[in-house]
Every structure is written in C-alpha cells, then in structure tokens.
Amino acid sequence: FHRHVVVGEAGAVNPARTGTKAAARYVLDVPAGGASVVKLRLSARPPAEPFGAGFDAAFAARIAEADEFYERITPRSLGADERRVHRQALAGMLWSKQYYLFDVDTWLKEHDAHPLTGTGHRRARNTEWFHMFNGDIISMPDKWEYPWYAAWDLAFHTLALSQVDFDFAKDQLLLMLRSLYSHPNGQIPAYEWNFSDVNPPVHAWATIFLYKLERDLGREDRDFLERSFQGLMLNFNWWVNRKDPQGRNVFAGGFLGLDNIGVFDRSAPLPTGGTLEQADGTAWMAFYCQCMVEIALVLADEDPRYEEDAFKFLQHFMWIAYAMDRIGDQHDEMWDEKDGFFYDVLRLPDGSAVRLKVRSMVGLLPLCASTIFEPDAVVAHPRLLELVRLFRERHPEVVAHVAPTDEGYVGHGGRRLLSPLSREKLERVLRYLVDENEFLGPFGIRSLSRHHAEHPFEFRVGGDVHRVAYLPAESNTGMFGGNSNWRGPVWMPVNALIVRGLLNLYAFYGDDFTIECPAGSGQRMTLFGIAQEISRRLARTFLRDERGHRPVYGGTAKFQDDPHWRDLILFYEYFHGDNGAGLGASHQTGWTGVVAKFIQLFGCLDPQRLLAAGKGAAFLKGGADAQEK
Numbered sequence: 001f002h003r004h005v006v007v008g009e010a011g012a013v014n015p016a017r018t019g020t021k022a023a024a025r026y027v028l029d030v031p032a033g034g035a036s037v038v039k040l041r042l043s044a045r046p047p048a049e050p051f052g053a054g055f056d057a058a059f060a061a062r063i064a065e066a067d068e069f070y071e072r073i074t075p076r077s078l079g080a081d082e083r084r085v086h087r088q089a090l091a092g093m094l095w096s097k098q099y100y101l102f103d104v105d106t107w108l109k110e111h112d113a114h115p116l117t118g119t120g121h122r123r124a125r126n127t128e129w130f131h132m133f134n135g136d137i138i139s140m141p142d143k144w145e146y147p148w149y150a151a152w153d154l155a156f157h158t159l160a161l162s163q164v165d166f167d168f169a170k171d172q173l174l175l176m177l178r179s180l181y182s183h184p185n186g187q188i189p190a191y192e193w194n195f196s197d198v199n200p201p202v203h204a205w206a207t208i209f210l211y212k213l214e215r216d217l218g219r220e221d222r223d224f225l226e227r228s229f230q231g232l233m234l235n236f237n238w239w240v241n242r243k244d245p246q247g248r249n250v251f252a253g254g255f256l257g258l259d260n261i262g263v264f265d266r267s268a269p270l271p272t273g274g275t276l277e278q279a280d281g282t283a284w285m286a287f288y289c290q291c292m293v294e295i296a297l298v299l300a301d302e303d304p305r306y307e308e309d310a311f312k313f314l315q316h317f318m319w320i321a322y323a324m325d326r327i328g329d330q331h332d333e334m335w336d337e338k339d340g341f342f343y344d345v346l347r348l349p350d351g352s353a354v355r356l357k358v359r360s361m362v363g364l365l366p367l368c369a370s371t372i373f374e375p376d377a378v379v380a381h382p383r384l385l386e387l388v389r390l391f392r393e394r395h396p397e398v399v400a401h402v403a404p405t406d407e408g409y410v411g412h413g414g415r416r417l418l419s420p421l422s423r424e425k426l427e428r429v430l431r432y433l434v435d436e437n438e439f440l441g442p443f444g445i446r447s448l449s450r451h452h453a454e455h456p457f458e459f460r461v462g463g464d465v466h467r468v469a470y471l472p473a474e475s476n477t478g479m480f481g482g483n484s485n486w487r488g489p490v491w492m493p494v495n496a497l498i499v500r501g502l503l504n505l506y507a508f509y510g511d512d513f514t515i516e517c518p519a520g521s522g523q524r525m526t527l528f529g530i531a532q533e534i535s536r537r538l539a540r541t542f543l544r545d546e547r548g549h550r551p552v553y554g555g556t557a558k559f560q561d562d563p564h565w566r567d568l569i570l571f572y573e574y575f576h577g578d579n580g581a582g583l584g585a586s587h588q589t590g591w592t593g594v595v596a597k598f599i600q601l602f603g604c605l606d607p608q609r610l611l612a613a614g615k616g617a618a619f620l621k622g623g624a625d626a627q628e629k
Contacts, residue, residue, distance in 0.1 A: 073163055075603030082599055085542045088569045089596035093160045096590050097168075098140045100149060102192065104132040129195045133180045139172055142573070145585040148192040151176050152199035152257050155206035156493045156591035162210055163596060170214075170224050173207055177231025186238030197267065198253045200284045201239060202497075204232050204291035211298070216616060222302070229295050233309075236292060239285060240316075245275075249316075249323040250334070250345075253281035260477055261447065261486035262344065263356050263459050263466045270346070271461045277345040277353075279334045280362040282324055283420065287369035287497075289317035290418050297377050300384070307383040314384075314418075315391060321402045321420040324366065331355075340428030342366050358457045358468050359432060359449035361486065361494055364439065366420040367429055368497035370504045374614050375414035404508070411508035412611060419505070426505065427515065433498075434530060435519035443551060443580035444490035444538040445498055446472070450577070452487075472577030484584055488577040493591045495538055499598070502531035506607070507614050528607040535598040541580040542569055542595065554581030571595070 001023045003012035013019075028036045041050045049055075070087045078086065104126055108114040113124035126132075138149045139157040154172055161169040175181055176188050183189070190197035207228045214221055243251045252275065254267035264270055266278070296310035324342065325335035332353035334342045342363040343355040379385065392399050403409055404417045404426075411417055421429060432438045438449040448470055456469035468487060475485035506513075506527035514524040517533065525533065541552050552572065553559040560566060571592040573584030601618060610617045 069164075073600075075600060077603045078599065081543050082539070082603075084567060085539065085569060086596050086599045089571055089593045089599075090160060090164050092571055093139065093157060093590060093593040093596075094164060096140045096143055096157075096593075097137050098143050098147060100134055100136060100138045100140075100147075102132070102134045105130045125193070126195050129183065129189065131180075131184065132189070132195070136175055137168075138175065139168075139590055141590050142585040142587050144587045146589075150191040150199070151188050152190075152202050152493075153591050155202040156496065156594050158206050158210060159496070159597045160590075160593035162213055163600065166210075166214060170210055170221070173203055173210070174224070174227060174231075176203060177228060177235070182231065182235065183238075185242075186234035186236075187242075188235055197255070198243070199257050200253075200280075201235065201288045202284075203228075203235070204288055204295065205497075207232070208291050208294045208298075211295075212615070222299070225295060226299060229292075229299060232292065232295070236288060236313075239288070243281065243285075249282075249319045250277040251281035251285050251320075252276055252278055253284070256280055256284065258361065258447070258486045259484045260475055261358075261360050261362060263358060263457065263468055271464065271466075272346060272348060274346060274348040277334065277347060278362070279324070279342040279344050280365045282320060282334065283342070283365040283369050286317055286320045286324075286366070286418075286420055287371075289313045289320065290369060290371035293317070293418070294371065294373070297373070297381065297384075300381050304381070304383060307381045308387075310381070310384050311387040311391075314388070317418055318391070318395075318398055318402055321418075322398050324420050325401075325425075327397060327401050335425070340425070341432060342429075356457075356459065359438065359451055360468075361445075361447045361491075364429065364433060364445070364498065365494070367426070367433070367505075368494070368501040370417065370419035370421065370501040372411075372504045372507050372615060373416040373418070374616075375416070378416055412510035413507075413614070415508050415614060417505070417508040423509070423513070430515050430530070431519060434515065434517040434525075437519075440518055440534075440537075441490055441577050442537060443541045443575055444492075444495050445534060446470075446488055446577040447486045447491055447494070448488045448577075450488075470577070472579075473581075473583060484574065489574040489583060490538070490541075490577055490580070491574045492538065492594050495534060496594050496597070499531045499534055502527045502534075503610065503618065504615065506531065507610055510611055511607070526607065528610060532602055535602050538595055539599055541575055541582075542571075551580030552582045554579065 001013065003009040005025060024040065026038055030036050039051050039055060041047070041055065047054070070090070074083055074086055105114070108124060108127060108130055109117060111122060111124050112118045113122045113127055114130055115127045116130070139154060139161065140147055141150050141153045154176065158169040158172055161172070181189055187196070188199070188203065189195040190199045207225065211221065211225045239251070243253050256266070256278065258280065264276075266276060270276060292313040293310050296306045296313065300306035300310060323333070325333055329337070332345060332347070334345055336343055336355055336357070339357065341359060343357050344362060345353050345355055347353045403422070404419055405411070405423050409416045432449065433445065434440050438451055439445050448468070450470050452468060453470035456467050459466045470488045471485055472488040473485070475487065509527060511526050514526055515530070517523065517525040517530050542550055544550055549560045550566070550569070552570065552575070554576070558565055570582060570586050571589055572582030572586050573589040573592065575582055605617055
C-alpha cells in the first residue's frame with residue numbers, strides 16, 4: 001500500500017482487487033483548526049442505507065452499551081479520573097488482541113535450518129521448536145512495538161482481562177500449555193526471539209487466581225483447572241530437571257525476565273566460570289510450589305488422589321525454603337543474616353561461594369512467595385495430613401526452621417502460611433521495601449535500591465570491573481539489547497506480586513503486625529496498609545496531580561496540556577523510578593494494564609473484610625454494586 005500510494009507504483013497492489021489485505025484510501029483537504037469525518041461500515045451485505053440515520057443510531061447504541069458495561073464493573077468509590085484510568089487500561093487490553101501465526105517447522109525448512117531435514121549448514125533461532133504451530137488470537141505486549149506474545153507477560157494480562165473477557169483470559173493460559181505451543185519436554189515458550197529463554201513460572205498463579213475469581217462469581221470451572229494442572233505438572237518437572245542440576249533445591253534460570261538486573265548477563269556463561277544460584281529463580285519455584293499445592297487441594301476436594309500431588313509440592317516448598325537459609329551460620333546460601341536480605345550466590349569452580357550483594361528486586365521476590373491456606377482447605381484431606389505428619393517426624397528441624405513464627409504455621413483465623421520469610425526475616429526485608437531511599441519510590445517499588453546511586457556495586461574479574469548502579473530511567477548498558485532497564489525503574493508486574501504477597505501475609509498476621517512506613521515517617525502501618533500505599537502510588541502514575549499533570553507523561557507538554565490529548569492515557573512498559581515518567585514501549589504494554597486490577601481491588605476491599613474472608617475477599621464482585629456484596 002505504501003508503494004502504491006506514496007511511491008506511485010500502480011502494480012504494487014493486485015489489479016484484480018482480491019487478496020488477504022485491503023485498504024480504503026480517502027483524499028481530504030482539512031483546513032487548519034478544522035475537521036473532517038469519514039464514516040465506514042463493514043458488513044457481509046451492503047445495507048440499503050449504510051450511512052443514513054441508522055448509522056448514527058448504531059454508533060450511539062454501541063457507545064451507550066460500552067458506557068453501561070464499564071459503569072457496572074467499576075467500583076462506586078472511584079473518582080472521575082480514576083474511572084478514566086481504569087476504563088482505558090481495560091480498553092487497551094482488548095485492543096492488544098492480535099492474530100498470531102507462526103509455523104516453525106515451515107520457517108526452519110525455508111531457512112534450511114531444520115534439525116531433522118535440513119543440511120545443518122545454517123544456524124537459526126528456535127531450531128529445537130520445530131514441533132510448534134501457533135495460529136490463534138493472542139494478547140500481545142504491544143501490538144505496535146512487541147507484536148508477538150511473551151509467556152510471563154501473558155499471565156499478567158489475564159488479571160486485567162478477567163474483568164472484561166473471562167473466557168479469553170482462561171484460553172490464553174491454556175494456549176501456552178497446549179502441545180502445539182509448549183515443548184514436549186515441558187518448557188513453556190518464552191517469546192518469538194528465543195522460545196528457549198526462561199521466563200518466570202507464573203502460569204500456575206494466574207491459573208488458580210482465575211479459577212477462584214470465576215468460582216466466586218458462581219460459575220466454577222474445574223475442567224479448566226484440571227486441564228491446566230496436567231500441563232503445569234509437566235512444566236514443573238522441566239524446571240526441577242533443568243534448572244536445579246545439582247539437586248540442591250536452589251535454582252538458576254538465566255535472566256528470568258529481569259534483563260539487566262544482575263552483575264553479569266545471567267543468560268550467558270559466567271566470566272568467572274562456575275554457576276549462579278539465583279534468589280529470584282529459587283523464590284519463583286517456591287511460589288510455583290505454593291500455587292500447585294493450592295490447585296491440588298481444590299482438585300482433591302472431589303478426587304482424593306490429588307492429595308499425594310499436594311504433598312509432593314508442599315515437600316518441594318519445604319526443601320526450597322530451607323535451602324535458601326539452612327540451619328547454622330552458612331556463607332553459601334542466599335539469605336545474608338548480617339544485611340537481612342536475599343542475594344544471588346556465585347558458586348566458583350573451586351567450590352567456594354560468594355554473595356553478589358546487589359539490593360534488587362531479586363531479593364524482594366521471596367516476599368512474593370507468601371501464600372495462605374484457609375483451615376478447611378487443609379484439615380479436609382486425611383491422606384495429606386498423614387503425609388505431613390510423617391514429614392514432621394522425619395525432618396523436625398526443617399519444619400521448625402521454615403515455620404513463619406515460633407508458634408508454627410497457624411495464624412489469624414487458623415490460617416496456615418507458606419513463606420520463605422519468618423516473621424523476623426519479613427520485618428528486616430520490609431525495612432528496605434518501605435524506605436524511600438531504597439525501594440519505595442513515589443510511584444511504586446523500584447527494581448533496584450536507590451542506595452546504589454551513591455554506592456554502586458562492583459565486582460572485579462581479572463582486569464574487568466562489572467558495575468551495577470541505580471539508573472531510574474533508561475539503561476546505560478547493551479545487555480539484552482539495552483532497550484529495557486531493571487536497574488531502577490518501576491515495573492508493574494512484580495509490584496503486583498509484592499502487593500499480593502503483602503495481602504496474604506496480612507491475612508495471616510492480622511493487625512498485630514505493623515512497621516514504620518515510609519521508613520523514618522513515625523507512622524506505623526499494617527501489611528494491608530503497606531499494600532494499599534504501594535497500589536496508591538502505582539495508580540498515581542496515571543492520575544492528574546495537583547497541577548493537573550499526569551506523571552506518566554513527564555515533561556511532554558503536548559500530552560500534559562493539550563485538551564485533545566491530556567485525557568488519553570498511554571500505559572508504558574515501565575516507569576521512571578523517581579518521577580513516574582513512562583519508558584520503553586509506549587502504546588499499550590499489556591502487563592501495565594494490571595493497574596486496573598489495583599484500582600478495582602482497593603476500590604472495594606477493606607482490611608476487616610480481608611481478615612474475615614481471607615483471600616476470598618479479593619475475588620468478590622468488584623463492580624458498582626460491590627458495596628452490597
């Protein structure tokens with residue numbers, strides 16, 4: 001079309017006017033300050049009067065229907081600007097759907113790179129994925145800048161999509177577990193650039209989240225849960241077999257979606273030799289175990305055979321949590337007792353180990369791996385209780401060491417908690433989280449502590465110095481292409497998991513657990529209060545401030561002041577760690593749409609309701625009539 005219209009090549013389009021794509025061309029003279037309107041209508045058969053009164057009536061009806069729909073799903077407590085952000089975030093999620101077709105087998109053959117039928121002379125990406133055939137409508141990170149799916153992004157997309165298109169959200173999770181997508185060895189594809197890259201395992205969490213949300217809306221879908229569980233079992237085994245090569249319950253995984261957050265490129269061979277034991281990879285697996293326990297317990301309500309599976313994942317969690325901080329004063333584990341923080345551990349070829357003391361999101365992720373279980377979810381399964389009792393008898397020191405409190409695993413309302421963090425560890429990690437000179441930024445939790453602005457971390461290898469410093473905006477390194485930055489900016493998905501973890505911890509500890517927030521303010525908050533404060537700061541990124549400006553647009557005057565633009569909101573990929581300005585992909589990065597869930601959740605949830613109902617409170621209807629539910 002460009003060659004035909006701009007260059008003037010008449011033969012650039014099919015003269016028969018048939019094909020898979022079409023474009024309508026209009027030539028208009030629009031005066032300065034004026035406007036022209038083009039009316040378009042797509043139909044199988046042309047209406048008798050396509051652009052008569054019926055056209056305007058249909059257009060008005062569709063707008064009225066959309067207004068009514070969003071009014072019904074929006075909490076009454078929201079103000080006009082909050083409603084605007086909430087609606088546009090969800091509308092952007094719907095806009096980000098795109099048909100995606102990739103026949104990898106054919107692509108490899110065309111490039112003479114197929115591992116079974118090619119000559120083997122050419123090297124190409126994704127050769128081990130020749131089984132893959134993708135041909136579905138999928139939620140994209142950004143249809144313009146990232147027009148291909150990314151597996152862990154997709155899990156977060158479903159949180160927002162669940163408010164507007166529930167069936168589509170569930171289908172997105174199932175897609176990644178289908179045989180035409182996932183690898184026969186169990187790996188979930190990462191993204192088109194390299195399907196074999198390793199993304200954080202968040203599908204199990206998104207699966208149980210959607211199941212519980214739909215169940216509490218009165219339409220339970222156990223088939224969805226069971227189908228997902230079978231695929232997730234295969235994927236979990238892939239993680240255990242591939243990413244814990246020494247069987248020590250500490251996991252690697254490479255960059256794990258956090259691009260340049262590490263001292264080294266975590267997807268490349270280490271310049272020191274040896275291996276990297278990753279605090280985030282290990283925390284992700286602890287989280288994975290908790291979610292699989294939750295799913296297995298639901299399935300065990302009707303099929304007791306799943307009790308064995310629930311115990312399998314519970315036992316996995318216990319050993320992973322113990323491996324992160326073993327009994328005694330160790331120097332080769334992730335928990336640093338002196339600092340009160342989790343770090344990656346570099347295990348050198350000679351067997352020695354050193355902690356890489358970068359205070360980053362890597363060390364906060366163990367907080368995300370905090371999950372509560374209601375009392376009846378555990379006691380209703382006698383075989384599980386028998387297996388737990390046996391584990392206690394065989395490993396009493398492990399059970400005691402991993403327990404969240406001196407009293408054990410039972411907290412407020414009889415709830416049980418699984419978390420790598422004891423109460424003491426939680427208090428110490430939270431001191432970093434709520435410190436505005438560390439992680440707590442004006443617009444959410446930073447990916448790297450601001451401490452490293454004045455105190456960069458340096459690690460010397462031979463004559464080379466590897467340096468990590470706080471960079472609140474764009475990256476200054478070419479690592480992973482240099483087009484994203486996890487060394488300071490705020491990223492919505494990990495903030496979502498931190499908020500989730502805090503709410504689970506609040507449901508366990510209740511109002512008795514408080515901490516000064518922000519640090520040095522003299523004001524103490526419960527864990528619910530901290531979660532709500534983080535959510536408020538995240539939402540504030542998009543809301544007008546006292547000057548009428550939206551922090552997301554930074555110094556862009558056109559978007560701040562022009563009446564035609566200032567209320568049209570872009571949901572960027574990530575955000576400046578100090579001033580909230582949008583960075584990275586700008587059009588509609590899918591996982592940033594999860595801000596709609598924050599706005600909806602805290603628009604209808606209060607701490608008393610959470611303590612009374614537990615996690616179920618988060619799944620109650622959050623629309624305009626939520627206050628009566």
